[in-house]
Amino acid sequence: MTIEATERDVDDLAQDVADAVRDRTLTVAVAESLTGGLLANALARAEEAGSWFRGGVVAYASEVKHEVLRVRPGPVVAEDAAAEMARHVAATLGADVGVAVTGVGGPDEQDGQPPGTVWMAVSLRPGPTTTHLHRFAGEPADICDATVHAALGHLLEMLTSG
Template sequence: MNSLATEVLRLLGVRGETLAVAESLTGGLVAAEITAAPGASKSFRGSVTAYATDVKRDILGVDSTLLAERGAVDPQVAAQMAVGVRKVMGADWGISTTGVAGPEAQDGQPVGTVFVAVDGPFAGSGSSSGGGKVASLRLNGDRAEIRMESVRSVLALLLKELAGEQTGNERAQDTEENGGT
């Protein structure tokens, strides 16, 4: 899995951008995966392990009404966590994980329900909150397997956004060069 983190860091480095992480069910595993990769200090700003609901609200700025009505395991909560950690850490990109690793259901959600989110400087967003992406996952396995797959999934989601933007930018540059001759 370290190759995902390595590729994320490579693309962030090429772009001169930074990353921050907000984690709930993964409890620091995403940050550990990123910092295990050489050169992480060039792009990684830090993380917030927001395991408790009040930490999600008070530190990351997740809406208290949303938390009261839907609980912490919700796609909007994941999105707001990514926005919040990006702001708190002063990063270009924010990613987050929230979900149920087990052994019991939480907030009316079964074990294996996970939401991962990315917030960043998306093209055409025009706002500091970016208009992030959220992936809804239904994972199988024991607690450790669900947590590790959540780490892989959030890094893959970020990599997809970084690689997609990179490809789009390269195409735009090619078009300008070709169109100018």
């Protein structure tokens, strides 16, 4: 990654995302679990969000991931789950780009994964879906903050690469 998300302010990253999506005339939707709306909040605060941010789905419970975001039965702290969340939130909300985060904030493990395990996905419609695995340290709030930073960094990287 060319951008160290953890070294940049979340508002600066969200603004860079806003600039990039407006330059490419794209729209964005998010599906998030452990962050409970923090990623959507960061994007909604960026300039002219009303013109490019379609919205988000906070799918905290596994059942919501399966029923609303059409994630196949099985573990939700997994690469496939993140990819499906990103693709399906984009399709459901009519966005060009879907971003998803699913993981374990702690203090307990989930799906056999320790706290700090986070899968992220960015999906461009039509086009590729990229996934990223992170293992963050700290308290649940620290893990959530690191997740938002990293997700914005991955989204920005996809928007500005190639």
